[in-house]
Amino acid sequence: MAWFRKHLLTFAAMVTMTILLLPNVVVAIYSFNKPNGRFNVELVRFSLDAWKHPCGTSGICDSLSLSLKIGLTASLVATILGTMIAFALGRHRFRGRSATNLLIFMPMATPEVVMGSSLLALFLNIGMSTGSLAILIAHIMFCLSFVVVAVKARVATLDPRLEEAAADLGSRPLTTFFRVTLPLVAPGIAAGALLAFSLSFDDYIITNFNASPNSITFPMYVWGAAQRGTPVQINVIGTIMFVVSVAFVLGGQLVSARRARAAS
């Protein structure tokens, strides 16, 4: 009983991790399957076919590349804009500051269906056609809030005296920004950018509202394909995405662990 109590936390953690990771494991296992028929729901026999031909199903790689393009562009633009907004909100007192603060939270609080449909209404009203550009604009819009929140938290902890010290030591404003300010805020910016990318890459609802037949993103493809059958390639790409993001997170933790060790 004492032993059980002592290890309760470990036990709970393991159960949680299992529940969290099980779907990914299942996805990975099924990526090596060769199903009978169009639905990849029953393990039949081991095969590397899907891994050898990840683009083997028509449209899948087009949708993936569109999603990557939109994800990268949206996160890049949202990160740049969001960082600037975060600095403005964190550093300066200006009229409309609290209103901006509030509005920045709106996209996070609004249900996606509402946002998706109202964006569609907006685009139609101003005569803009749906498609990848509309999707991109929508993604930048909702990613922005997350970047602002992540960067602002970092800016708030930044000691303004460090920048004064840099100026005092003869550093011009631009040099100060790149040598002192940016490196110190970088973890927040990186977190915001990663979050923005994964939100954009993942989004289905808002994207679906504003898409056209030539702008099928990966989530839309998977959803559409699921009506007719689930190609094994979906599992392959899903597994790759999972491994890549785990690698990112581990890499990030390794860097910060090394920093923490150096700083302790």
Added chain:
Amino acid sequence: MAGTRATEDLRLVQISKEFETFTAVQPMDLTVPGGSFFALLGPSGCGKTTTLRMVAGLEAPTTGRIHIGAKDITATKAYQRNVNTVFQSYALFPHMTVLENVAFGLKRKGDSAAMTKARQTLDLVQLEQVATKKPAQLSGGMQQRVALARAIVNRPDVLLLDEPLGALDLKLRRQMQIELKRIQSEVGITFIHVTHDQEEAMTMADTIAVMNKGRIEQLGDPATLYEKPASTFVANFLGQSNLLRAQITGAAVDGVMPASTHDHDVWVAADRVPDGLRDVWIGVRPEKLRLGDAGRNQIKGQVTDASFTGVATQYLVAMPWGFELMVVQQNDGSPRAGVGENVTLSWDPGHEFVLDQSQAEDAGSGLVDG
């Protein structure tokens, strides 16, 4: 290294700073001689940091000009001024190593020997062994020395130190005071040291400016400030003072003037009395008062408290009119008095200072004569 370069005077002319409605620094004139160790002393909130920030270029003065030598630097930006600051909070760059921190200023100037010079300066502050560490890995005293090294490596015209020893414990403080003094004489840069520790200012500085409420109350060398304070504020802020309410009762005779305090006749040195003043404070430092009747001026009282501090004994002696005088007697073998004992206190004319009675006697907090 001292004397290898001409260090120029820093001159503040009618400099002032207003924040919205609050005047942090009243228009002030101040000349800091090149190569000197200058201390800016004053209570919290009196405008010391604001004055330094104006010299550093981190705050624009509301009025006035700042000159270094013949150059007027008022309009130049902080990064253009050859002035460096050791910040109250050190403000070391947390993402850089100690060496990178120290080399930062030289690198901005494109000095190709930045790293070598940074290492030499780390030697000077005895931190060569932690060059590759991050600031967070260092103790408070080490961080303070890094901040100092980061500033002096640039050989500025003026080095500003904003209470750099404030965060250190007493022992380390004393050690760093000696260190700072050594470094200053070694590099020969003008140091402006801000502090609200009067002892620190007196041990370190060639010249002290005592600030109060945005004004300079008095400027002078430590001994002058201590022996001849120009105001009750300075008298009470620099060490302890006994201020006796008194009237000058006659003209000078043989260099001394008669005065009366609470119906006791005393003599004060005539050259200490400002012209034409009648109602005065006579100030006597606790160590100038003696137990016994060896001095020419004598007052009787009763010991209410005696505390032995090792090198000295500190007494509180109640006067017949209720006021308590503080007396510090060196532990030199002379007989000690006990609590309740009736004693005679004495001092010689010339050991006092005389101030105008219209000043509040407790300015800067001190003993109050009823």
